[in-house]
Amino acid sequence: MNDKCDNKKKILVCCGTGCIANNSIEIYNKLNERLKNSDISVEPIIKATGCNGLCEKGPVVKIMPDDISYFKVSTNDVDEIIEKTIKNDITIDRLLYFDTNKKEKIKSHRDATFYKPQHKIALRNIGEIDPLIIEDYLEQDGYKALHKALFQMSPTEVIYEVEASHLRGRGGAGFPTGLKWRTCSKYDQYPKYIVCNGDEGDPGAFMDRSIMEGDPNTVIEGMIICGYAIESHKGFLYIRDEYELARKNMEIAIESARIHGYLGTNILNSGFDFDLEIVRGGGAFVCGESSALMASIEGNIGEPRAKYIRSVEKGLWNQPTVLNNVETWANIPPIILNGSSWFKEIGVEHNTGTKVFSLVGKVKNTGLVEVPMGTKLNTLVFEIGGGIIKDRPFKAVQTGGPSGGCIPKEHLDISLDFDSLNNIGSMMGSGGVIVMDDTTCMVELARYYMEFLSEESCGKCTTCREGINTMLKILTYITEGKGEIDDIDLLIQLGETITEASLCGLGKTSPNPVITSIKYFKDEYIDHIINKKCSAGVCKNLTSYSIEESICIGCGLCKRKCPVDAIIGSKKNPHVIDIKKCIKCGSCYSVCPTGAVIIGGAII
Amino acid sequence: MSIESNYDSIDSEESIKSINIIKNYPKEKRYTLAILQDIQKEFNYIPRDIMVSISEYLNLPLSDIYSIATFYKSLSLKPKGKYIIKVCNGTACHIRGSNKLIEEISEMLEILPGETTEDGLFSIEIVNCLGACALAPVMVINGKYYGDMNKEKVKAVIDEYKGAI
Numbered sequence: 001m002n003d004k005c006d007n008k009k010k011i012l013v014c015c016g017t018g019c020i021a022n023n024s025i026e027i028y029n030k031l032n033e034r035l036k037n038s039d040i041s042v043e044p045i046i047k048a049t050g051c052n053g054l055c056e057k058g059p060v061v062k063i064m065p066d067d068i069s070y071f072k073v074s075t076n077d078v079d080e081i082i083e084k085t086i087k088n089d090i091t092i093d094r095l096l097y098f099d100t101n102k103k104e105k106i107k108s109h110r111d112a113t114f115y116k117p118q119h120k121i122a123l124r125n126i127g128e129i130d131p132l133i134i135e136d137y138l139e140q141d142g143y144k145a146l147h148k149a150l151f152q153m154s155p156t157e158v159i160y161e162v163e164a165s166h167l168r169g170r171g172g173a174g175f176p177t178g179l180k181w182r183t184c185s186k187y188d189q190y191p192k193y194i195v196c197n198g199d200e201g202d203p204g205a206f207m208d209r210s211i212m213e214g215d216p217n218t219v220i221e222g223m224i225i226c227g228y229a230i231e232s233h234k235g236f237l238y239i240r241d242e243y244e245l246a247r248k249n250m251e252i253a254i255e256s257a258r259i260h261g262y263l264g265t266n267i268l269n270s271g272f273d274f275d276l277e278i279v280r281g282g283g284a285f286v287c288g289e290s291s292a293l294m295a296s297i298e299g300n301i302g303e304p305r306a307k308y309i310r311s312v313e314k315g316l317w318n319q320p321t322v323l324n325n326v327e328t329w330a331n332i333p334p335i336i337l338n339g340s341s342w343f344k345e346i347g348v349e350h351n352t353g354t355k356v357f358s359l360v361g362k363v364k365n366t367g368l369v370e371v372p373m374g375t376k377l378n379t380l381v382f383e384i385g386g387g388i389i390k391d392r393p394f395k396a397v398q399t400g401g402p403s404g405g406c407i408p409k410e411h412l413d414i415s416l417d418f419d420s421l422n423n424i425g426s427m428m429g430s431g432g433v434i435v436m437d438d439t440t441c442m443v444e445l446a447r448y449y450m451e452f453l454s455e456e457s458c459g460k461c462t463t464c465r466e467g468i469n470t471m472l473k474i475l476t477y478i479t480e481g482k483g484e485i486d487d488i489d490l491l492i493q494l495g496e497t498i499t500e501a502s503l504c505g506l507g508k509t510s511p512n513p514v515i516t517s518i519k520y521f522k523d524e525y526i527d528h529i530i531n532k533k534c535s536a537g538v539c540k541n542l543t544s545y546s547i548e549e550s551i552c553i554g555c556g557l558c559k560r561k562c563p564v565d566a567i568i569g570s571k572k573n574p575h576v577i578d579i580k581k582c583i584k585c586g587s588c589y590s591v592c593p594t595g596a597v598i599i600g601g602a603i604i
Numbered sequence: 605m606s607i608e609s610n611y612d613s614i615d616s617e618e619s620i621k622s623i624n625i626i627k628n629y630p631k632e633k634r635y636t637l638a639i640l641q642d643i644q645k646e647f648n649y650i651p652r653d654i655m656v657s658i659s660e661y662l663n664l665p666l667s668d669i670y671s672i673a674t675f676y677k678s679l680s681l682k683p684k685g686k687y688i689i690k691v692c693n694g695t696a697c698h699i700r701g702s703n704k705l706i707e708e709i710s711e712m713l714e715i716l717p718g719e720t721t722e723d724g725l726f727s728i729e730i731v732n733c734l735g736a737c738a739l740a741p742v743m744v745i746n747g748k749y750y751g752d753m754n755k756e757k758v759k760a761v762i763d764e765y766k767g768a769i
């Protein structure tokens with residue numbers, strides 16, 4: 001037996017939602033079963049961890065301390081991994097990560113271009129520890145910040161530290177966290193409450209889910225520290241209905257924190273009491289808005305209220321309340337433990353620390369990414385993200401979800417921070433970055449967001465309820481080829497009215513996707529309205545496909561792929577599309593190796 | 605009136621189940637949503653009789669319970685199928701073709717999103733971002749995730765569920 005086997009090997013199997021969908025639990029079970037029956041004298045420790053970030057390439061299995069990362073592992077690979085890597089320290093090349101930037105296989109995921117520019121604070125433990133085992137968290141300095149706060153710092157000092165770090169809320173608006181705490185601490189009306197907003201609803205954002213699933217204790221620790229700072233003894237975690245695993249892991253973590261004396265009465269014999277309760281969301285997007293969320297916890301429908309009085313003064317049950325988002329809470333323990341000056345060195349001025357982005361859409365490496373604030377969009381999409389799928393042309397990214405806006409390629413060098421994004425009409429939001437290529441139609445995307453928001457508007461304000469519906473109707477007409485040129489101005493006017501006259505942040509920002517796409521992609525709107533053409537080939541009424549005779553090599557790929565046999569032609573001769581049969585599915589366009597299939601406008 | 609006396613549309617076994625669920629919670633308004641969610645999980649919908657019981661138990665007007673039951677998407681006043689197919693239409697799934705996926709499933713089961721098949725087996729729901737964008741387009745059937753879906757894969761999955769019945 002190899003000597004190295006005496007160093008206890010750790011096998012980390014990612015069991016985040018992404019990897020579980022690809023059978024990682026079965027891999028975990030099979031590893032356990034095989035090792036139980038094997039002749040290895042030193043039994044490796046197998047851990048089910050949270051999400052590693054690179055979900056696209058899951059399931060991910062890491063072997064420590066050798067620092068080998070295997071991607072797209074299947075149950076059939078288990079025996080080979082045990083035989084070669086665990087017993088004999090042989091790396092299995094086939095399972096290594098192929099770095100599309102470096103064009104080579106990489107042994108440790110840390111060396112991959114996907115991970116290198118990253119700086120992990122909020123995600124620091126995810127993928128490294130078993131979220132259900134509190135000892136794992138303790139090993140990574142877990143609850144040390146709580147110790148420090150309770151025994152070495154006064155509540156005022158805790159607040160000062162958070163204030164000095166310049167941490168801004170990661171939920172979207174970027175409000176200074178320390179200021180929120182300080183304001184709340186000034187009211188001497190008790191009880192006070194702490195709330196964690198885990199109602200992550202922005203389509204395309206999943207960092208909060210990942211944190212709750214992969215490192216629930218950091219959220220708990222952050223909330224207890226805040227409780228101590230503002231003299232609150234009760235906190236609520238509002239978790240989205242769809243996030244079952246997050247809720248389950250959170251429940252288990254809260255229970256074990258109680259057993260270990262971090263929650264409950266007289267925490268660590270400090271005399272301070274604090275406890276947490278989980279509230280399951282009901283599946284309403286608007287509940288991500290803080291006042292709607294609090295209404296929902298109270299047992300009402302989730303309608304936002306006017307915020308003349310802030311929730312730090314009158315929040316939950318009209319008591320002073322501090323509400324922060326999951327990612328914000330995850331930043332608190334490292335700030336308390338390492339100090340605000342450490343935190344301030346990361347990022348840029350007024351935008352300190354890191355931000356987690358979920359990089360999704362038409363990008364090669366889909367996944368969760370944590371980078372210092374101020375990282376360029378370029379770096380995010382092309383270095384970390386590895387560029388566009390099939391190397392198609394980049395068109396735009398959408399940030400900030402349905403309340404955000406699109407950013408065209410002219411702004412690819414923008415710094416990713418709260419202020420720079422606001423300046424160009426988009427916003428940070430919760431950190432979803434949706435990458436789009438030339439096959440995404442900006443008008444249809446704007447229509448999609450309006451459809452989303454029209455369903456999710458709580459209906460309280462007329463401008464939001466009726467205005468969004470009207471915008472949706474106009475956009476639907478445009479995508480169907482029934483648009484008129486005046487529609488563009490009408491959309492802009494409607495947008496202004498909605499922003500002006502709606503109550504909550506979600507209503508006010510709802511026209512953003514339409515307004516920014518008109519700002520940067522007006523040509524596309526005009527193309528739809530005047531030329532009756534959707535150059536992305538998405539709006540079916542405005543699309544036709546044809547084959548350019550001079551480019552077609554007659555390979556027959558399109559003919560085989562066509563679901564309705566609309567393509568005729570013999571081998572090595574140019575093919576032709578029968579437009580009467582064509583259902584405009586675009587299969588021929590995506591398979592053509594020479595780019596001979598051309599998208600045209602509506603055939604009238 | 606005791607909460608036991610409200611039931612005429614559901615049988616006695618079901619009424620006992622629902623009473624046990626309701627009594628699990630303290631008599632406080634803030635538990636309305638949680639109770640309704642447990643009822644939804646047990647019965648696949650919110651029967652009217654049970655709403656009446658909840659309103660009496662929590663001492664709240666029936667209209668309040670109704671307003672919550674109709675506001676939140678995870679609650680339904682109509683029975684849902686045994687298998688609920690949730691197709692994600694979050695942005696990442698949308699731009700990777702979730703619309704086509706929804707059309708496909710609709711055609712296969714001959715129902716529209718929001719509807720349930722006549723045999724009560726399948727419901728289709730369109731949901732907003734399941735947070736599994738790397739798997740786009742993705743769908744979830746009773747908690748199990750199916751990622752990277754296309755026409756062939758979705759047919760195989762649904763056939764499997766049909767076969768299991």
